[in-house]
Amino acid sequence: MSELPVASMRTVRARARRLALAHPRELAVVVALYALGAASGLAGPWLIGRLVEDVTRGVDDVSLVTALICGFIVAQALLTGLGMYAAARLGEKVLARLREEFVTDVLALPLGTVERAGTGDLITRTTRDVDLLARAVRYAIPETLISTLTIALTLGGLVIIGPLLALPCLVAVPTLWAATRWYLARAHAGYLRENASYSQIAEGLSETVDGARTVEALRLGDRRFERVNRDIAASYAAERYTLRLRTVYLPTIDTSFVLPVVATLVIGGLFYLEGMVSLAAVTTATLYTQQLLVPIDMLLFWMNELQIGGAALARLLGVRRDGGGAGDDGSDRPRPRADAVVGADPGRGVQVHGVSYAYRDGRDVLRGVDLAIAPGERLAIVGPSGAGKSTLGKLLAGVHPPRAGTVTVDGVAVGDLPLDRLRSSVALVTQEHHVFRGTVRDNVVLGRPAADDDAVEQALRAVDAWGWASALGLGTAVGSGGVELSPAQAQQLALARLVLVDPHTLVLDEATSLLDPRAARHLERSLAAVLAGRTVIAIAHRLHTAHDADRVAVMDDGRIVELGSHDELVAAGGAYAALWRSWHGDHSG
Structure with missing residues (x-):
């Protein structure tokens, strides 16, 4: 099991920059409001400094200055509030765009990539990482902008009222710089490790829940409990590490805040006694320095949240790098655009040349497979369990890339076909089906949302599902929270969805295995009539499927050992004939 990739910090910074510049007008308004609010906040200390000097000179009327101070405080509050409102609107736009792009990227992930990574990592990225990024966009970024x-x-x-009075502020710079550099050098990797540990917990729990019956039957409870404990311990260690970073960093910077205020009072007082600065300037500088503490504290606090959000964004962009436009092999090579493929010839069908494939290095499950499937041909692939039938089916459908050799559709390598075109040209249906939350109609039209009710009815009739579907009603909710469908009904829905999409090549991997043999036989004959003219590659244990096919490919130990029609292979007396006699005898009995 391998995790999905994580984007580099360079990629994260570039993506953040593009997102910020995607709405230049809104960003300019936010910056302007925050800047005006900050400028209004500077007026108060300056006026207080003037007020102190006026009092020392014996000026009694301070009502105007007092009114101005109050006015600037109100102006600062209004401008900052408007700025936060504008930032929130902009943040929601950016967050909505990120969410939409992430969903698109997740749906575009190659199935092989998902199978290798497992569900835990993907679930954690779609839940916890999205929530962490949302917090950063909604709170950390606006607060950081205000503070900056x-x-x-x-x-x-400070420089304007007296350059000399700005010098005491530099006393805390060495400590802050050293502490921040130490923290940033460790925080990103620490938060990535922390987020990854949640993926491990989710993976272990989902496996245990999904396989609860197997766990109970094989008495694996103690072993699964130990796995959860190990995952929690690893997560605890990862969180303890980031907590230690914060425990060292935050108190250090909090202590550093006291130094500039004390230095400004002492050094400013000495300058005043020497006649180098006025009392108003010392007062204003001290208030400015005091006023700096809150935004610096906020900046450094939210910098921690930005690190968390940055790690979450790196994980989300890792999905984009691997699937949102990447090749099915999980590489960074982008899939071509829909208009980028030329030279496709629908008359060439599916071609397999010298294909080998391994789930683990050095352990090929397919070895030098050669196969040519003509357009409109019905090919059955049979063989003992573990022979490589399902693996070959996945390569034909573009789920996995071959380790060696090529798989082409219409003369174009599967990896060179745009994802939309591949999925609409070659469809894979397995015995594992999911009923999506929605109506019966919603589940059927997933691949063709614009289909009308007549088309939905025809698709359901083609798979012998119209009886129960019409009894329920196309508008009946199924899936989570709705009517629970049987595994056989879920399989029929998946096949109806396939009929409606109408790809020119279908790979059926035990697609009727959940139906009883008589119903499966009837369904396959109905499908054969509906799918006439389409290329159908059926992987089956029930050999009546092979009997009805134009040709039969017999696989054993990752190779095609026989290829021909049913009658030819029975007459040859080889591996297929033995399978047929064995199955036919059991079937007759």
Whole structure:
């Protein structure tokens, strides 16, 4: 089991920059409001400094200054509030775009990639990582922007009122710089490890729940419990590491905050006694320095959240790199656009040349397979369990790339076909089916949403499902929270969906295995009539499927050992003839 990739920090920064610049007008409004709010906040300390100096000179009327201070406080609150509202609107736009792109990327993941990675990692990315990124977009980024602008403008104000008074602020820079550098060098990797540990927990729990009957039957409860404990221990260690980072970093920067205020009072007082600065300037500088503490504290606090959000974004973009436009082999090579494939010839069918494939390095489950399937041909693939039948079916459907050799559809390599075109040209139906939450109609039209009710009815009739489907009603909710369908009914829905999509090549991997033999036989004959003219590759243990096929490919130990029509292979007296006699005898009995 391997995890999905994680995007590099360079990719994360580039993506964040593109997202920020995707809405330039809204971003400019947010920055302007925050800047005006921060500037309004500078007026108060400056006026207080003037007020202190006026009082020392004996000025009694301070009502105007007091009113101005109140006015600027109100202006700062209004501008900051408007800025936060504008930032929230912009953040939701960015977050919505990220969510939509992530869903698109997840749906575009090659099935082989999902099988290798398992469900735990993908579930964690679609839930916890999305939530962490949402928190960063909604809170961390706006707060960081406010703090950054406030710090920049406040330092500018310090320089304006007295360059000498800006020097004491530098006393905390070495400590803050060293602590921040130490933290950032470790935080990203730490949070990635922490997020990955949640994937392991989710993976272990989902496996245990999905295989609960097997766990109980084989008395594997103690072993699964130990697995969960190990995963929790690993997650605890990962969280303890990031907690240690925060425990060292945050108190260090909090302690550093006291130094600039003390330094400004002491050094500013000495400058005032020497007549180098005014009392108003010292007062304003001290208030500015005090005022810097809150935004610096917020900036450094939310920097931690940005690290968490950045790690989450790296995991989400890792899905994009692997599936959102990547090749089925999981490489970074992007799939071509729909208009980028030229030279396709529908008359060439499916060609397999010298194909080998291994789930693990050095252990090929397919070895040098050669096969030519003509358009419109019905081919049955049979053989003992473990012979490589299902693996070959997945390669034909583009789920896995071959380790060696080529698989072409209409003369174009499967890996060079755009994903939409591949899925609409070659469809794989297995014995594992999922009933999606929605109506019966929703489940049938997944691959062709614009289909009308007549087309849905014809598809359901083609798979012998119209009887129970019409009794339920096309608008009846099924799946989670709805009517529970039997495994056989779920299989019929999947086949009806396939009939409606109408691809030119179908790979059926035990697609009727959940039906009783008589119903399966009737269904396969109905499908054969509906799918006339289509290329059908049927992987089956029930040999009546092979009897009805144009040709039969017999597999054993990852190779095709016999190829021909049913009658030819029975007459040859080889492996297929033995299978036929064995099955026919059992079937007759």
